[in-house]
Amino acid sequence: MAKPSSLRTMSHSIHSSIKDIQKDMYFGTEVLNRVSFLREDNEFISKSIFHPSTRFIFFNRQQPLVYRQYGTKLATLTNGNNQINIDELTPGVHDKLGYMGNTQFLSGGLYDNIPNWRDILSTWNEDNKHHNPDLRSGEKPVFLFMGLLDESIGLDINTLKGEEAEDSDISKLSNEDGEKYLDHQGRYQGIAYYAVDVTKNHELSKQLVEFVNNSINEKDRTTLTPEENGVYYTHSRKHFLSFEHKEASLYSHGAMFFNWLKTNKFCPGCGHPTIPIHAGGKLVCTNEEKTKPRHSSTASSASSTGSPDKLEPRFACPVRSATVSNVLFPRTDMAIISIITNRDRSKILLSLGRRHAATKMYSCTAGFMEPSETVEVATKREIWEETGVTCDEVQIVMTQPWPFPSNLMIGCMGIVDFNDKNEVIHLGHDNELLDARWFDVLFVRKLVYPDEIEEEEKDSFNPEGILIPMSESIAFSLIKLCVDEAKKKHKL
Numbered sequence: 001m002a003k004p005s006s007l008r009t010m011s012h013s014i015h016s017s018i019k020d021i022q023k024d025m026y027f028g029t030e031v032l033n034r035v036s037f038l039r040e041d042n043e044f045i046s047k048s049i050f051h052p053s054t055r056f057i058f059f060n061r062q063q064p065l066v067y068r069q070y071g072t073k074l075a076t077l078t079n080g081n082n083q084i085n086i087d088e089l090t091p092g093v094h095d096k097l098g099y100m101g102n103t104q105f106l107s108g109g110l111y112d113n114i115p116n117w118r119d120i121l122s123t124w125n126e127d128n129k130h131h132n133p134d135l136r137s138g139e140k141p142v143f144l145f146m147g148l149l150d151e152s153i154g155l156d157i158n159t160l161k162g163e164e165a166e167d168s169d170i171s172k173l174s175n176e177d178g179e180k181y182l183d184h185q186g187r188y189q190g191i192a193y194y195a196v197d198v199t200k201n202h203e204l205s206k207q208l209v210e211f212v213n214n215s216i217n218e219k220d221r222t223t224l225t226p227e228e229n230g231v232y233y234t235h236s237r238k239h240f241l242s243f244e245h246k247e248a249s250l251y252s253h254g255a256m257f258f259n260w261l262k263t264n265k266f267c268p269g270c271g272h273p274t275i276p277i278h279a280g281g282k283l284v285c286t287n288e289e290k291t292k293p294r295h296s297s298t299a300s301s302a303s304s305t306g307s308p309d310k311l312e313p314r315f316a317c318p319v320r321s322a323t324v325s326n327v328l329f330p331r332t333d334m335a336i337i338s339i340i341t342n343r344d345r346s347k348i349l350l351s352l353g354r355r356h357a358a359t360k361m362y363s364c365t366a367g368f369m370e371p372s373e374t375v376e377v378a379t380k381r382e383i384w385e386e387t388g389v390t391c392d393e394v395q396i397v398m399t400q401p402w403p404f405p406s407n408l409m410i411g412c413m414g415i416v417d418f419n420d421k422n423e424v425i426h427l428g429h430d431n432e433l434l435d436a437r438w439f440d441v442l443f444v445r446k447l448v449y450p451d452e453i454e455e456e457e458k459d460s461f462n463p464e465g466i467l468i469p470m471s472e473s474i475a476f477s478l479i480k481l482c483v484d485e486a487k488k489k490h491k492l
């Protein structure tokens with residue numbers, strides 16, 4: 001997993017303000033308007049699931065379908081043929097997403113290329129609408145409505161309407177049929193995204209691979225196999241970390257929801273199977289059993305609360321009868337991760353975990369939050385437990401979703417006032433680390449900005465071959481933030 005930062009481009013992280021780092025956070029870039037309230041709107045869901053412009057990404061055992069030939073690309077497929085590509089216009093000039101005249105890389109659609117695709121959608125749509133207890137039994141794929149790519153995310157809807165398109169490409173795409181984007185009651189306009197878990201449907205899973213592979217072969221005029229074209233459901237973390245930022249967020253979004261759905265198949269209140277309703281956003285228990293009205297055994301107490309005969313029967317399952325009947329909310333496990341430094345940022349404490357011993361990757365301190373603990377207290381505790389160092393101030397600076405399987409990393413800066421006691425490293429409390437050291441900020445800076453290393457010190461500045469985490473991680477962003485702050489403070 002560790003990769004020398006010097007091998008990575010850092011063009012996407014040249015900015016140093018927290019706002020910019022946060023906006024571009026890997027796995028956490030804002031890609032879709034989740035419009036979570038529309039998940040339970042059957043009219044909207046029915047309309048969006050069948051719309052030609054709707055995009056789908058696919059998972060098999062939480063492994064996303066990708067094609068590797070053109071970098072790692074998430075296979076994003078549409079219902080209809082010849083759907084348009086939403087391209088990013090030059091940032092700063094237009095700064096909006098819009099249509100520049102390209103069709104999607106995979107131009108064919110699911111309707112024409114996957115047998116039974118329409119039936120699969122119809123079955124799911126009915127199951128979802130009626131909360132069918134069999135919604136996820138047998139070979140049925142599980143669908144998750146992810147959200148809308150719309151104007152709140154920077155989409156320039158006018159370019160899709162063709163009003164600003166001067167060439168005639170856009171009119172070829174059935175301008176009048178409104179195929180290019182979804183319009184729901186004139187209020188919500190954009191392109192809907194769904195994630196689909198095809199784990200249990202081997203046939204569909206295979207057909208999708210063949211479809212993507214055939215599309216690539218057609219485009220390239222080749223006859224390669226899926227393996228040769230790199231079309232598969234990948235389990236490689238290396239691939240998960242080499243997506244383009246927007247695709248990384250889509251992957252993370254789907255993987256985290258499907259992990260939640262997969263690990264919560266039975267109701268914690270009564271043990272009956274659960275089903276995902278509201279287009280995958282909510283789990284409910286399928287236990288229909290009702291309790292009898294309690295008038296016989298509680299006659300004396302009932303007299304004071306009105307007529308017992310009018311009491312509605314309640315679900316026998318304690319979860320189902322609760323006011324808020326979601327069996328379990330989508331799970332996010334919070335972990336804190338901290339960069340430890342001193343007031344003037346001249347020193348940075350980095351530590352070497354046991355599993356990174358071989359790569360010598362020194363990183364930030366991290367650990368899970370405990371119940372009834374503030375972020376600040378958890379950070380202070382983790383720092384002390386792992387390194388023995390006492391920090392005086394904790395600042396929460398940035399966050400990152402981390403889909404392995406469902407974490408939210410809360411990035412903090414722990415500031416230590418040196419007094420010959422606070423800063424003393426002691427690894428013996430929980431014994432998780434192999435090493436922890438206060439590094440000079442100038443040394444760490446060279447790891448963050450390898451371009452700044454002078455030619456004559458290239459071979460000598462880092463004799464131990466120490467590495468820092470890859471640039472996609474929040475650990476890297478925290479280290480970089482600290483190094484950048486040092487520069488501002490000391491005019492390095």
Ligand SMILES: [Zn+2]
Pocket residue numbers: 267268269270271272285286287317318319320
């Ligand atoms: Zn239950």
